[in-house]
């Protein structure tokens with residue numbers, strides 16, 4: 001196999017604290033909180049990394065809600081996921097709806113875990129928060145951004161990207177600005193020219209978001225936060241192939257075609273799905 005780069009994601013659960021009308025992940029609060037086993041994840045990760053294909057150097061963890069383990073007493077699960085990705089020399093990316101930003105105790109716990117893993121390993125951790133009109137999470141997101149901006153250690157180790165705000169959703173941009181203003185954080189005026197959102201607390205500037213004028217699919221992902229050193233790494237959604245494996249051992253290619261991978265090499269399944277995709 002060769003050619004297009006491939007990105008790997010694990011869908012760790014179908015449980016979610018929201019029930020969005022547009023959800024295409026079969027997720028919600030009534031779904032089982034069962035989590036994908038870490039052993040299984042490691043097995044698939046090793047298999048994926050051994051494939052002779054071009055790959056992105058990031059590993060996405062998604063759901064449902066990726067922070068589900070914290071809601072269900074599995075406090076060590078997310079740190080283990082992060083370490084697993086870092087051990088494989090991959091940037092861990094947590095995709096979340098960020099609702100936990102409204103729960104101070106939970107937010108503190110999540111950030112403590114992220115900082116601990118980042119500092120113990122010396123590696124960056126990325127988080128993508130999805131904002132849209134169904135999530136109603138701008139206040140929670142503002143709380144999260146506030147912590148990242150105010151806490152220099154957290155800001156150093158967590159690359160935060162806000163996804164879902166784009167040229168067709170300026171109302172959400174201004175609602176987010178309003179929510180941030182309640183924390184004393186405001187957008188910096190050069191934002192538009194730079195094609196990204198810069199925030200200031202009156203003293204420093206914090207770039208948190210990229211390609212404001214592009215559609216959501218072109219949203220870039222910060223490689224680092226607060227200290228500069230940015231490059232776009234969010235191209236997998238646009239230019240690459242996305243392989244997602246869920247806890248039922250189903251592998252999906254580009255969110256469309258899926259196939260069970262029980263006792264089958266995942267390279268074979270990916271190739272088969274790619275072939276099918278070409279035929280359509």
Ligand code: SF4
Pocket residue numbers: 016017018019020022023024025027028063064065097135
């Ligand atoms: S937050 Fe995401 S996974 Fe959860 S219900 Fe909404 S769209 Fe589905």
